[in-house]
Amino acid sequence: MSMVRPSVHPVEAPPLTDHATPIHTMKDIQGMPGTLGGLLLRFLQFSFALVSLSVMATTSDFPSVTAFRYLVAAVSLQSLWSLSLAIADIYAILVRRGFRNPRIVSLFSVGDGITSTLTFSAACASAGITVLIGNDLNECAQNHCSRFETATAMAFMSWFAASPSFILNFWTLASK
Amino acid sequence: MSMVRPSVHPVEAPPLTDHATPIHTMKDIQGMPGTLGGLLLRFLQFSFALVSLSVMATTSDFPSVTAFRYLVAAVSLQSLWSLSLAIADIYAILVRRGFRNPRIVSLFSVGDGITSTLTFSAACASAGITVLIGNDLNECAQNHCSRFETATAMAFMSWFAASPSFILNFWTLASK
Incomplete structure (x- = not known):
């Protein structure tokens, strides 16, 4: 009987791999919606946009230049958008949940793309005029150059x- | 012997799955580097940037405005970048290979991001001044308004x- 050896050996079970998850998952990076870093980014966006809006809106002659009116509109939109998403972030942090729904993330992404492009274009147009x-014209004596510059820098x-x-x-x- | 049936049946081989490729592959979308659509996009970028550059550079008074000088520099860079990548695309199409190397794709992505942001900011600054x-000032009689507008539109x-x-x-x- 010693000649007869078992021909079937137990094999180790293959490790459990979850094929549904991709290789590189980036689920908990700070700065994404629902994290403290994301909330900090939203707060910074909102503050800078608000400062830019208030500095530009308090100059008396901004409505005479189209680009400055556009800047006021763009940073208003940016501050409203960032405030809304900051509130959503605070809610997500309080209930300790992230935003995993692809529809929500795509909505956030498209909205961020639109508002940031608008803010950037308005800042560039204002910078050109400032x-x-x-x-180029050296007319800072008659104009609120420092205020225009501050508002443009805050928009950037x-x-x-x-x-x-x-x-x-x-x-x-x-x-x- | 008819009672003895083979207890081992041949089983079908499992389909060959390549675990290295993720589930959603977007390998052959037109517009990516190495495709005809990508080459068309590069050609369009190059043509528009070149038209913008030549229209703006033929005005006599563009060097007096900083934003217009910046536009000339930005569309020059854009046209050089798009021309280089168009040549790379033509080579890839001729040898029938795509750009699969992540380093190449990330280099292209970063370069595209930088040049397109520069072009966009220059176009916005020029648009503000135009x-x-x-x-706002109604001084089109003394300036090349239509040329400035054409160059700005082509940069956009x-x-x-x-x-x-x-x-x-x-x-x-x-x-x-």
Whole structure:
């Protein structure tokens, strides 16, 4: 009987792999909606947009230039959008849930893309005019150059804070 | 012997699955580098940027405005970048290979992001100044308003053609 050896050996069970999840998951990166970093980004966007809006709106002659009117409209939209998403983030943090629904994430991504593009274009147009008034024409004596510059810089800062939100949302959407 | 039936039946081989590829592959979408659609996009970007550059550079007084000088620089960069990538696309189509290397795709994505952002910001600044000269100050009699408008519009068209390239490259990068 010692010659007879079992020909069937038990084999180890293959490791359980979940094929439904892709290889690179980026579920908990700070800055995505529903995280503290995302809330911080929204707060920065909102603050900068609000400062830009108030500085530009308190100059007396901004309605005479189309680009400045456009800047006021764009940063108003940006501040409203960022405030809404900040409230959504606060809610998500309080109930300790993330935004996993692809529809919600795509809505956030498209909205972020639109508002940040509007803010950036308005900031660029205002920067062009501010540089024209200040450097090319040297008419800062009659105009509120420093206020225009502050409002433009704050709009750029708001765009800088809005870009990571957009890129992270878009990345989340694409890697799903 | 008719009672003895083979207890081991041949089973069908499981279908060959490649676990290295994720579920959602977007390998052959037109517009990505190495496709005919991508080549068409590069050609459009290059043409619009070149038209914008030549229209703006033939006005006599563009160097007096900072934003117009910036537009000339930005569309020059855009046309050079699009021409280089168009040549790379033609090569890839001729040898019938795509760009699968993630490093190449990320390089293309970052370059597209930078050039398209520069083109867009220059177009916005020029648009702000063109609207200021044309509508707010009504000084079109002394300036080349129609040329400024044409150059700005062509820069915007170049940006419109550059955005799909950037978004598709970024999507390819993120979904890998």
